[in-house]
Amino acid sequence: MGNEASYPAEMCSHFDQDEIKRLGKRFKKLDLDKSGSLSVEEFLSMPELRYNPLLRRVIDIFDTDGSGEVDFKEFIVGASQFSVKGNEEQKLRFAFNIYDMDKDGYISNGELFQVLRMMVGSNLKDWQLQQLVDKTIIILDRDGDGKISFEEFSAVVRGLEIHKKLVLIV
Amino acid sequence: MFLLLPFDSLIVNLLGISLTVLFTLLLVFIIVPAIFGVSFGIRKLYMKTLLKIFAWATLRMQRGAKEKNHQLYKPYTNGIIAKDPTSLEEEIKEIRRSGSSKALDNTPDFELSDIFYFCRKGMETIMDDEVTKRFSAEELESWNLLSRTNYNFQYISLRLTVLWGLGVLIRYCFLLPLRIALAFTGISLLVVGTTMVGYVPHGRKKNLLLVNLSQSQHRVSSRVNMKVLTYYRKPRKNRPRNGGICVANHTSPIDVIILASDGYYAMVGQVHGGLMGVIQRAMVKACPHVWFERSEVKDRHLVAKRLTEHVKDKSKLPILIFPEGTCINNTSVMMFKKGSFEIGATVYPVAIKYDPQFGDAFWNSSKYGMVTYLLRMMTSWAIVCSVWYLPPMTRETNEDAVQFANRVKSAIARQGGLVDLLWDGGLKREKVKDTFKEEQQKLYSKMIVGNHEDRSRS
Numbered sequence: 363m364g365n366e367a368s369y370p371a372e373m374c375s376h377f378d379q380d381e382i383k384r385l386g387k388r389f390k391k392l393d394l395d396k397s398g399s400l401s402v403e404e405f406l407s408m409p410e411l412r413y414n415p416l417l418r419r420v421i422d423i424f425d426t427d428g429s430g431e432v433d434f435k436e437f438i439v440g441a442s443q444f445s446v447k448g449n450e451e452q453k454l455r456f457a458f459n460i461y462d463m464d465k466d467g468y469i470s471n472g473e474l475f476q477v478l479r480m481m482v483g484s485n486l487k488d489w490q491l492q493q494l495v496d497k498t499i500i501i502l503d504r505d506g507d508g509k510i511s512f513e514e515f516s517a518v519v520r521g522l523e524i525h526k527k528l529v530l531i532v
Numbered sequence: 533m534f535l536l537l538p539f540d541s542l543i544v545n546l547l548g549i550s551l552t553v554l555f556t557l558l559l560v561f562i563i564v565p566a567i568f569g570v571s572f573g574i575r576k577l578y579m580k581t582l583l584k585i586f587a588w589a590t591l592r593m594q595r596g597a598k599e600k601n602h603q604l605y606k607p608y609t610n611g612i613i614a615k616d617p618t619s620l621e622e623e624i625k626e627i628r629r630s631g632s633s634k635a636l637d638n639t640p641d642f643e644l645s646d647i648f649y650f651c652r653k654g655m656e657t658i659m660d661d662e663v664t665k666r667f668s669a670e671e672l673e674s675w676n677l678l679s680r681t682n683y684n685f686q687y688i689s690l691r692l693t694v695l696w697g698l699g700v701l702i703r704y705c706f707l708l709p710l711r712i713a714l715a716f717t718g719i720s721l722l723v724v725g726t727t728m729v730g731y732v733p734h735g736r737k738k739n740l741l742l743v744n745l746s747q748s749q750h751r752v753s754s755r756v757n758m759k760v761l762t763y764y765r766k767p768r769k770n771r772p773r774n775g776g777i778c779v780a781n782h783t784s785p786i787d788v789i790i791l792a793s794d795g796y797y798a799m800v801g802q803v804h805g806g807l808m809g810v811i812q813r814a815m816v817k818a819c820p821h822v823w824f825e826r827s828e829v830k831d832r833h834l835v836a837k838r839l840t841e842h843v844k845d846k847s848k849l850p851i852l853i854f855p856e857g858t859c860i861n862n863t864s865v866m867m868f869k870k871g872s873f874e875i876g877a878t879v880y881p882v883a884i885k886y887d888p889q890f891g892d893a894f895w896n897s898s899k900y901g902m903v904t905y906l907l908r909m910m911t912s913w914a915i916v917c918s919v920w921y922l923p924p925m926t927r928e929t930n931e932d933a934v935q936f937a938n939r940v941k942s943a944i945a946r947q948g949g950l951v952d953l954l955w956d957g958g959l960k961r962e963k964v965k966d967t968f969k970e971e972q973q974k975l976y977s978k979m980i981v982g983n984h985e986d987r988s989r990s
Contacts, residue, residue, distance in 0.1 A: 385659070392658075405658065408658070409955060410657040411654060411657050411658065412969050413969055413971075413972045414653060414657065415969055415972060415976075416647060416654060417654055420651060420654050444652075444655050456651070457644075457648065457651065461644075461647075477647070478642065481646070481647070481976050481977075482973050482976055482980070483970055483977070484973075485973060485974050485977035486977055494980065502644070515644065518645075
């Protein structure tokens with residue numbers, strides 16, 4: 363992991379050198395086995411993250427190369443999507459990706475069901491959950507293909523000023 | 533004797549003389565006044581000088597950083613990000629409100645935007661969580677000339693480096709040997725003294741002797757690390773009494789010495805081997821402390837029984853307990869284990885806050901062993917702390933032990949200026965149970981389906 367003095371410019375993040383340095387320190391601290399990448403176990407070592415039912419989705423989004431672990435570049439790029447300097451499009455994409463589990467650009471009925479199931483745990487029965495999912499898709503699906511595309515998603519969510527909600531000030 | 537030694541051992545001679553002089557100085561200026569409780573005020577002067585030097589050093593570093601045109605790392609007091617503490621319900625309601633035109637929006641429903649809350653909270657925690665950072669040393673805003681606390685160590689100026697070098701010299705070559713010698717004296721005093729007191733028959737005289745012995749021994753130990761202690765004990769009645777339990781937040785084994793310098797307690801703890809074991813056995817000879825075998829600790833009823841017996845006996849000293857169960861880094865107070873609060877005795881809370889500028893007293897037991905820790909203590913500038921004795925508390929009739937424990941914890945946190953956390957200090961070593969996630973899920977489910985569906989309400 364070595365040289366902290368400078369990071370390659372192709373990190374393509376919104377952070378300046380100083381912020382990257384701080385995030386680097388945080389990354390090192392989280393990387394308990396010093397493997398250079400963060401496994402799900404290492405994320406789970408933070409007690410407060412256990413509260414969070416969407417943890418696996420977030421890690422999955424960070425892990426762009428599908429290796430199962432988050433290396434430093436993925437960490438920075440992922441965090442950068444939450445930066446104050448990020449644009450709305452990027453943040454909408456992030457939110458969309460939480461639902462779009464197979465990354466095919468559409469939120470299918472099954473995907474929405476699975477994500478909702480993560481959020482409610484075992485507190486709702488399958489049929490209750492399915493009702494909610496069906497209702498949502500019917501309302502939002504404009505072109506009638508039974509799935510929600512990014513445009514349909516943004517149309518609903520855009521007005522909610524996400525750029526204020528999905529923001530971390532480092 | 534010196535004259536008999538050959539001439540070319542001049543160095544050895546000088547060494548011999550200086551050591552003798554040092555030892556005499558030791559005895560006269562430190563141990564004797566400590567035994568009688570007198571202070572020359574040297575330590576306060578030392579502290580003032582150090583503070584001035586630290587302030588100069590920090591300014592110099594800032595100036596240096598500006599010249600080189602980059603920011604000096606200034607941590608937020610709470611971590612590397614600015615956090616916005618809102619609850620699940622508040623935030624989700626707010627997100628929904630800002631979007632839809634539904635006015636009185638209490639109809640339970642699901643919105644796509646609900647995930648935002650979880651995402652943000654998750655990211656915040658990944659960047660900086662409240663719990664794991666309590667288990668490592670606090671980061672300082674100004675540099676105190678110890679390379680172990682410098683997170684930005686770069687070459688700034690010659691003067692600064694010289695000052696740092698001087699500091700190292702003083703700390704390792706002067707303070708360290710002095711303190712080791714003091715430590716040995718202190719421990720031997722304790723062992724010898726308690727054995728002697730052990731021969732005195734039970735009674736008032738014995739208790740008096742005990743008091744004097746323990747206090748003077750602990751005072752000597754305090755001088756070991758040049759501790760400057762400020763005891764806030766204005767209301768005399770707040771001092772722990774026989775038959776009570778004294779409860780304090782735990783940062784390091786030194787806490788024990790600090791409290792014992794100013795009062796006398798029966799200790800509670802696990803039986804250790806080695807040096808600690810010797811000290812424990814010596815202490816038991818003089819008065820009844822409550823030491824447990826490791827196997828007994830797991831059996832909570834046994835522990836509770838022994839504590840209750842001790843407390844009922846009014847002639848025995850008040851018990852000193854650290855309910856957190858482990859060392860925390862002194863920026864927060866973590867969950868108090870309810871065992872000591874179930875007994876029903878009066879609880880005397882004590883808040884201990886260290887000033888981290890002179891030396892970090894936190895014992896990170898997963899990183900450093902006892903010996904390394906002691907060495908680090910002895911090579912820091914000083915240990916400075918404030919001790920507050922809070923008014924005694926008793927459990928009220930409509931409170932259970934957990935609520936009582938939390939009440940005491942909040943009082944201690946408030947007084948010491950520490951963050952009051954509900955997390956268990958045991959998380960240092962263990963993992964969190966999944967029940968937390970389940971609670972969060974339950975909360976969210978209620979929001980989208982409504983309360984009448986929730987049959988599992990207790």
